[in-house]
Amino acid sequence: MYHQKYMREAIKEAELGLSEGGVPIGSVLVLEGKIIGRGRNQRVQKHSVILHAEMDAIENAGQRTPEEYQRSIMYTTLSACQMCSGTIVYLGIRTVVMAENENARGAEEFLKEHNVELINLDLSEMKELLRSNR
């Protein structure tokens, strides 16, 4: 239930992205129960290459200490790609909660090898939302 609450916020970001004409993938970065960064895929809206939802949330969270990253949880509606996973490992984020990994399976083995805990909520609604809008 704890994870569902924050994933709901990541889903709101995905839905907001869709309403902007973008790819519906959203993320939030949560530090000890507080959302410190919200983000959504900005490929369409900002013509961005690097602003996947996770990167957007991390950037919007601002500069944080290593200890803050270590205590943070990344919520994302889609399994994190190699770019986002590299960033997660680089910053020292230790837990990633995804809504699903059927539309794309990211660098999950890489994350596990770097001792990042992965939790897949396996949400049908997000599989369908992205499948229908990509």
Place this chain on the structure above:
Amino acid sequence: MYHQKYMREAIKEAELGLSEGGVPIGSVLVLEGKIIGRGRNQRVQKHSVILHAEMDAIENAGQRTPEEYQRSIMYTTLSACQMCSGTIVYLGIRTVVMAENENARGAEEFLKEHNVELINLDLSEMKELLRSNR
């Protein structure tokens, strides 16, 4: 000599960053002899977490095809960290030329494991520039 020419442009970006009060690390992304993206570390200037020089150059290059990334060379004045290296692998960039790796050694083994060619020009001037201004 070929690589030196483009590294010179990455060094110009690093020097530009320094003149702005930033961390002197620069990059250029080169596609078949043409610079398609220039970048520099934006930690100070834009208070950015994710805009390392390589990420800035990639973003400034705009959206490119997989084939364009595969034919591109990333020049960077410092060995690429795990975030930038994850991005390089994600996009399919196959060659990275660095000026040095003594101020920080990035995810070089990771890049090699993903068949990215690494070339270290081992430039004393860049070791000194970053060492004196970080």
